[in-house]
Amino acid sequence: MRVKFSKMHGLGNDFVMLDGISQRLKLSPDKIRRIADRRLGIGCDQVLLAEPPRGPEADFRYRIFNADGGEVENCGNGARCFARFVRERRLTGKKRLKVETAAGMLHLRVLDNDQVSVDMGAPVLEPEKIPFNADRRADSYLLEASDETFTIGAVSMGNPHAILLVDDIHSAPVETLGPLIEAHPRFPQKVNVGFLQVESRSQAQLRVFERGVGETHACGTGACAAMVYAHLRDLVDEQVEIRLPGGSLTIHWSGPNQPVTMTGPATTVFHGQIIV
Numbered sequence: 433m434r435v436k437f438s439k440m441h442g443l444g445n446d447f448v449m450l451d452g453i454s455q456r457l458k459l460s461p462d463k464i465r466r467i468a469d470r471r472l473g474i475g476c477d478q479v480l481l482a483e484p485p486r487g488p489e490a491d492f493r494y495r496i497f498n499a500d501g502g503e504v505e506n507c508g509n510g511a512r513c514f515a516r517f518v519r520e521r522r523l524t525g526k527k528r529l530k531v532e533t534a535a536g537m538l539h540l541r542v543l544d545n546d547q548v549s550v551d552m553g554a555p556v557l558e559p560e561k562i563p564f565n566a567d568r569r570a571d572s573y574l575l576e577a578s579d580e581t582f583t584i585g586a587v588s589m590g591n592p593h594a595i596l597l598v599d600d601i602h603s604a605p606v607e608t609l610g611p612l613i614e615a616h617p618r619f620p621q622k623v624n625v626g627f628l629q630v631e632s633r634s635q636a637q638l639r640v641f642e643r644g645v646g647e648t649h650a651c652g653t654g655a656c657a658a659m660v661y662a663h664l665r666d667l668v669d670e671q672v673e674i675r676l677p678g679g680s681l682t683i684h685w686s687g688p689n690q691p692v693t694m695t696g697p698a699t700t701v702f703h704g705q706i707i708v
């Protein structure tokens with residue numbers, strides 16, 4: 433089957449965005465892995481699928497698949513690309529979009545400077561909803577891994593995130609500790625692992641070892657989760673510039689039960705068709 437797609441990225445976190453609106457698609461994990469394969473397919477961190485909404489309140493449905501073929505709940509960089517994709521494909525002329533995801537409704541706003549702002553909803557902090565095995569909710573937790581004990585944050589943005597504070601982002605143990613925590617048994621659905629260096633109350637650097645992918649150039653939900661954790665620890669104010677290897681995101685959060693807003697760019701690299 434010939435499938436129309438756009439190759440896109442949000443700060444280097446790259447995607448194959450599939451048009452499941454003008455063509456009905458059935459995607460198996462094997463097909464996702466083939467599309468995401470950087471030699472046998474197009475190559476990407478996540479495959480994103482635009483579909484018609486399932487109810488009247490949303491404009492579109494947005495589904496997210498990691499390169500390993502697994503479907504996940506949310507993808508922040510992808511949400512910004514989604515807004516750009518549906519407008520470039522003339523699937524809508526709106527600048528404010530309500531998009532249904534497995535994590536709930538996202539509210540996207542296309543800004544005049546070509547940036548996209550996303551209301552990512554409120555973070556989830558109850559361990560059982562992250563999910564993370566812990567006796568009670570806390571701002572931080574102790575986690576044993578490779579014979580060491582680490583202090584982590586645990587936050588869900590619809591998808592699970594563990595966050596560790598580091599003094600130097602460049603020497604953070606992303607490649608060694610990332611996979612250990614990603615598959616840690618206390619995270620029953622595995623977890624995205626963020627390494628955060630707070631520089632001031634409004635600036636931080638972040639690297640993310642993503643569940644099902646590995647280290648990516650950027651992670652939108654990871655930036656949201658890391659800012660929430662730093663704010664809970666009173667290390668940052670309500671608005672923070674998070675610098676990732678691929679570039680910067682502006683994250684705003686005023687406190688518990690409030691929505692997290694993420695603002696940043698979305699880039700289209702090329703359009704094409706793939707045989708799946």
Ligand SMILES: N[C@H](CCC[C@H](N)C(=O)O)C(=O)O
Nearest residue numbers: 507508509591643651652653
């Ligand atoms: N890159 C995405 C996160 C994908 C999350 C996925 N790795 C998961 O398993 O939750 C972002 O910009 O938010």
